Amino acid sequence: MKKIQVITLFPEMFDGVLNSSMMWKAQNEGAVEFSLINLREFGIGPRKQVDDTPYGGGNGMLLKPEPLFAAVEAAKAVDPSAQVVLMTPRGQRWKQSLAQDWSENEHGLIFICGRYEGYDERIVSLVDQQVSVGDYVLTGGELPAMTVIDSIVRLLPGVLGGETSAAIESFSDGETLEFPQYTKPAEFRGMSVPDVLLSGHHGEIAKWRAEQSKKAE
Ligand code: SAM
Secondary structure (H helix, E strand, C coil), X not given: CEEEEEEECCHHHHHHHHCCHHHHHHHHCCCEEEEEEEHHHHCECCXXXXXXXXXXXXXXXXXXXXXXXXXXXXXXXXXXXXXXXXXXXXXXXXXXXXXXXXHHCCCCEEEECCCCCCXXXXXXXXXXXXXXXXXXXXXXXXXXXXXXXXXXXXXXXXXXXXXXXXXXXXXXXXXXXXXXXCCCXXXXXXXXXXHHHHCCCHHHHHHHHHHHCEECC
Protein backbone atom coordinates (compact mmCIF):
# COMPACT_ATOMS: atom_id res chain seq x y z
CA MET A 1 0.00 0.00 0.00
CA LYS A 2 1.29 3.47 -0.90
CA LYS A 3 1.34 5.81 2.08
CA ILE A 4 0.87 9.49 1.21
CA GLN A 5 1.09 12.18 3.89
CA VAL A 6 0.38 15.84 3.16
CA ILE A 7 1.53 18.78 5.27
CA THR A 8 -0.84 21.68 4.72
CA LEU A 9 -2.50 24.64 6.43
CA PHE A 10 -5.73 23.78 4.59
CA PRO A 11 -6.44 20.06 5.01
CA GLU A 12 -10.12 20.62 4.23
CA MET A 13 -9.19 21.45 0.62
CA PHE A 14 -8.34 17.77 0.10
CA ASP A 15 -11.66 16.35 1.28
CA GLY A 16 -13.52 16.44 -2.03
CA VAL A 17 -10.62 15.32 -4.18
CA LEU A 18 -9.32 12.48 -2.03
CA ASN A 19 -12.78 11.14 -1.23
CA SER A 20 -14.18 11.03 -4.77
CA SER A 21 -13.86 8.83 -7.82
CA MET A 22 -10.48 7.13 -8.35
CA MET A 23 -8.91 8.46 -5.16
CA TRP A 24 -11.78 7.10 -3.10
CA LYS A 25 -11.65 3.78 -4.97
CA ALA A 26 -7.89 3.53 -4.48
CA GLN A 27 -8.27 3.94 -0.70
CA ASN A 28 -11.19 1.56 -0.59
CA GLU A 29 -9.17 -1.12 -2.36
CA GLY A 30 -6.18 -0.65 -0.07
CA ALA A 31 -3.88 0.68 -2.80
CA VAL A 32 -3.20 3.94 -0.96
CA GLU A 33 -3.55 5.49 2.47
CA PHE A 34 -3.79 9.27 2.82
CA SER A 35 -2.95 11.21 5.93
CA LEU A 36 -3.41 14.97 6.24
CA ILE A 37 -1.16 16.81 8.66
CA ASN A 38 -2.32 20.25 9.70
CA LEU A 39 0.75 22.50 9.87
CA ARG A 40 -1.13 24.75 12.30
CA GLU A 41 -0.85 22.04 14.96
CA PHE A 42 2.91 22.59 14.92
CA GLY A 43 2.56 26.39 15.19
CA ILE A 44 4.41 28.36 17.84
CA GLY A 45 2.89 29.86 20.97
CA PRO A 46 -0.73 30.33 21.97
CA ARG A 47 -1.60 31.69 18.51
CA LYS A 48 0.01 28.72 16.79
CA GLN A 49 2.07 31.02 14.59
CA VAL A 50 3.33 29.39 11.38
CA ASP A 51 4.53 32.40 9.36
CA ASP A 52 6.74 35.45 9.72
CA THR A 53 8.20 38.33 7.73
CA PRO A 54 11.18 37.74 5.41
CA TYR A 55 14.68 38.78 6.42
CA GLY A 56 15.96 41.45 4.05
CA GLY A 57 12.49 42.93 3.62
CA GLY A 58 9.90 42.32 0.96
CA ASN A 59 6.21 41.66 0.68
CA GLY A 60 4.25 38.93 2.32
CA MET A 61 4.97 36.25 4.86
CA LEU A 62 6.96 33.04 4.80
CA LEU A 63 6.27 29.71 6.50
CA LYS A 64 8.59 29.50 9.50
CA PRO A 65 11.13 26.69 9.74
CA GLU A 66 10.25 25.35 13.22
CA PRO A 67 6.65 24.22 12.43
CA LEU A 68 7.71 22.86 9.02
CA PHE A 69 10.59 20.85 10.50
CA ALA A 70 8.38 19.53 13.30
CA ALA A 71 5.66 18.48 10.84
CA VAL A 72 8.11 16.73 8.51
CA GLU A 73 9.75 14.97 11.45
CA ALA A 74 6.34 13.81 12.69
CA ALA A 75 5.52 12.44 9.23
CA LYS A 76 8.95 10.76 9.02
CA ALA A 77 8.39 9.13 12.41
CA VAL A 78 5.33 7.43 10.90
CA ASP A 79 7.07 6.45 7.66
CA PRO A 80 10.88 6.73 7.98
CA SER A 81 11.68 5.77 4.39
CA ALA A 82 9.20 8.22 2.83
CA GLN A 83 10.43 10.73 0.26
CA VAL A 84 9.78 14.37 1.16
CA VAL A 85 8.37 16.39 -1.74
CA LEU A 86 8.22 20.18 -1.70
CA MET A 87 5.71 21.83 -4.03
CA THR A 88 7.38 24.90 -5.54
CA PRO A 89 7.44 26.80 -8.86
CA ARG A 90 11.23 26.32 -8.70
CA GLY A 91 10.93 22.52 -8.77
CA GLN A 92 11.26 19.93 -11.48
CA ARG A 93 8.33 20.18 -13.91
CA TRP A 94 5.86 17.36 -13.23
CA LYS A 95 5.20 14.92 -16.07
CA GLN A 96 3.58 11.57 -16.78
CA SER A 97 6.83 9.59 -16.76
CA LEU A 98 7.51 10.81 -13.19
CA ALA A 99 3.97 9.84 -12.16
CA GLN A 100 4.65 6.38 -13.60
CA ASP A 101 8.01 6.05 -11.78
CA TRP A 102 6.63 7.23 -8.46
CA SER A 103 3.62 4.91 -8.71
CA GLU A 104 6.02 1.98 -9.14
CA ASN A 105 8.32 3.00 -6.27
CA GLU A 106 7.82 1.28 -2.96
CA HIS A 107 8.45 4.32 -0.78
CA GLY A 108 5.80 6.54 0.76
CA LEU A 109 5.51 10.26 0.04
CA ILE A 110 5.33 13.32 2.27
CA PHE A 111 4.11 16.44 0.44
CA ILE A 112 4.80 19.92 1.78
CA CYS A 113 2.35 22.57 0.59
CA GLY A 114 3.79 26.07 0.66
CA ARG A 115 1.61 29.14 1.33
CA TYR A 116 1.84 32.95 1.40
CA GLU A 117 5.07 34.10 -0.31
CA GLY A 118 6.60 30.67 0.28
CA TYR A 119 8.71 29.05 2.99
CA ASP A 120 11.97 29.50 4.85
CA GLU A 121 14.59 28.01 2.51
CA ARG A 122 16.12 25.89 5.30
CA ILE A 123 13.27 23.40 4.87
CA VAL A 124 14.96 22.30 1.65
CA SER A 125 17.55 20.47 3.78
CA LEU A 126 14.82 17.90 4.60
CA VAL A 127 13.48 17.63 1.06
CA ASP A 128 14.22 14.85 -1.46
CA GLN A 129 12.33 16.26 -4.44
CA GLN A 130 11.11 19.71 -5.45
CA VAL A 131 8.18 19.65 -7.88
CA SER A 132 6.44 22.30 -9.97
CA VAL A 133 3.18 21.76 -11.83
CA GLY A 134 3.98 24.41 -14.42
CA ASP A 135 5.29 27.87 -15.07
CA TYR A 136 2.60 29.80 -13.23
CA VAL A 137 2.02 30.73 -9.60
CA LEU A 138 -0.84 29.33 -7.52
CA THR A 139 -1.91 30.58 -4.10
CA GLY A 140 -0.67 27.51 -2.30
CA GLY A 141 0.85 24.07 -2.79
CA GLU A 142 -2.44 22.26 -2.18
CA LEU A 143 -3.71 22.20 -5.79
CA PRO A 144 -0.25 21.24 -7.11
CA ALA A 145 0.00 18.45 -4.50
CA MET A 146 -3.48 17.16 -5.42
CA THR A 147 -2.52 17.18 -9.09
CA VAL A 148 0.64 15.18 -8.46
CA ILE A 149 -1.10 12.78 -6.05
CA ASP A 150 -3.97 12.10 -8.48
CA SER A 151 -1.59 11.40 -11.35
CA ILE A 152 0.37 8.89 -9.21
CA VAL A 153 -2.51 7.15 -7.44
CA ARG A 154 -4.52 6.41 -10.59
CA LEU A 155 -1.48 4.48 -11.87
CA LEU A 156 -1.14 2.28 -8.77
CA PRO A 157 -1.78 -1.38 -9.60
CA GLY A 158 -5.48 -2.22 -9.71
CA VAL A 159 -6.78 1.35 -9.44
CA LEU A 160 -7.69 2.10 -13.06
CA GLY A 161 -9.14 -1.34 -13.75
CA GLY A 162 -11.10 -1.55 -16.96
CA GLU A 163 -12.28 2.05 -16.94
CA THR A 164 -9.33 3.25 -18.95
CA SER A 165 -5.92 1.97 -19.77
CA ALA A 166 -2.90 4.01 -18.75
CA ALA A 167 -0.88 2.33 -21.51
CA ILE A 168 -2.77 4.15 -24.29
CA GLU A 169 -3.33 7.48 -22.58
CA SER A 170 -1.74 10.77 -23.56
CA PHE A 171 1.97 11.03 -22.67
CA SER A 172 2.20 7.29 -21.91
CA ASP A 173 5.24 7.19 -24.23
CA GLY A 174 6.38 10.59 -23.02
CA GLU A 175 5.22 12.60 -26.01
CA THR A 176 2.08 11.39 -27.81
CA LEU A 177 -1.40 12.86 -27.21
CA GLU A 178 -4.35 10.50 -27.41
CA PHE A 179 -6.49 10.39 -30.57
CA PRO A 180 -10.00 12.01 -30.58
CA GLN A 181 -12.75 9.78 -29.18
CA TYR A 182 -16.53 9.59 -29.73
CA THR A 183 -19.47 7.86 -28.03
CA LYS A 184 -23.17 7.41 -28.91
CA PRO A 185 -25.10 8.87 -30.67
CA ALA A 186 -23.39 8.54 -34.06
CA GLU A 187 -25.11 11.75 -35.22
CA PHE A 188 -25.47 14.80 -32.97
CA ARG A 189 -26.55 18.31 -34.01
CA GLY A 190 -25.34 17.69 -37.53
CA MET A 191 -21.97 16.36 -36.41
CA SER A 192 -21.12 12.77 -37.35
CA VAL A 193 -18.74 10.27 -35.87
CA PRO A 194 -16.00 9.52 -38.44
CA ASP A 195 -17.11 6.62 -40.69
CA VAL A 196 -14.00 4.59 -39.96
CA LEU A 197 -14.97 4.27 -36.29
CA LEU A 198 -18.35 2.80 -37.29
CA SER A 199 -16.80 0.45 -39.85
CA GLY A 200 -15.90 -2.36 -37.43
CA HIS A 201 -12.60 -2.67 -39.31
CA HIS A 202 -10.04 -2.88 -36.50
CA GLY A 203 -7.00 -2.44 -38.74
CA GLU A 204 -8.38 0.75 -40.31
CA ILE A 205 -9.46 2.06 -36.90
CA ALA A 206 -5.98 1.50 -35.47
CA LYS A 207 -4.44 3.25 -38.50
CA TRP A 208 -6.82 6.23 -38.18
CA ARG A 209 -6.11 6.50 -34.45
CA ALA A 210 -2.36 6.42 -35.03
CA GLU A 211 -2.71 9.19 -37.63
CA GLN A 212 -4.88 11.27 -35.32
CA SER A 213 -2.56 10.97 -32.32
CA LYS A 214 -0.44 14.06 -32.03
CA LYS A 215 2.96 14.82 -30.71
CA ALA A 216 2.79 17.04 -27.62
CA GLU A 217 4.56 20.38 -28.03
N1 SAM B 1 6.64 33.73 -4.06
C1 SAM B 1 6.67 32.45 -4.74
C2 SAM B 1 7.33 32.57 -6.08
O1 SAM B 1 7.35 33.68 -6.64
O2 SAM B 1 7.83 31.55 -6.61
C3 SAM B 1 5.25 31.92 -4.94
C4 SAM B 1 4.60 31.51 -3.68
S1 SAM B 1 3.04 30.78 -3.95
C5 SAM B 1 1.97 32.13 -3.80
C6 SAM B 1 2.77 29.87 -2.49
C7 SAM B 1 3.09 28.40 -2.59
O3 SAM B 1 2.27 27.80 -3.57
C8 SAM B 1 4.49 28.03 -3.00
O4 SAM B 1 5.42 28.10 -1.93
C9 SAM B 1 4.30 26.61 -3.49
O5 SAM B 1 4.27 25.70 -2.41
C10 SAM B 1 2.92 26.67 -4.12
N2 SAM B 1 2.94 26.82 -5.58
C11 SAM B 1 2.54 27.89 -6.29
N3 SAM B 1 2.69 27.70 -7.60
C12 SAM B 1 3.20 26.45 -7.76
C13 SAM B 1 3.58 25.67 -8.87
N4 SAM B 1 3.49 26.14 -10.13
N5 SAM B 1 4.04 24.42 -8.65
C14 SAM B 1 4.15 23.93 -7.40
N6 SAM B 1 3.82 24.63 -6.29
C15 SAM B 1 3.36 25.89 -6.46
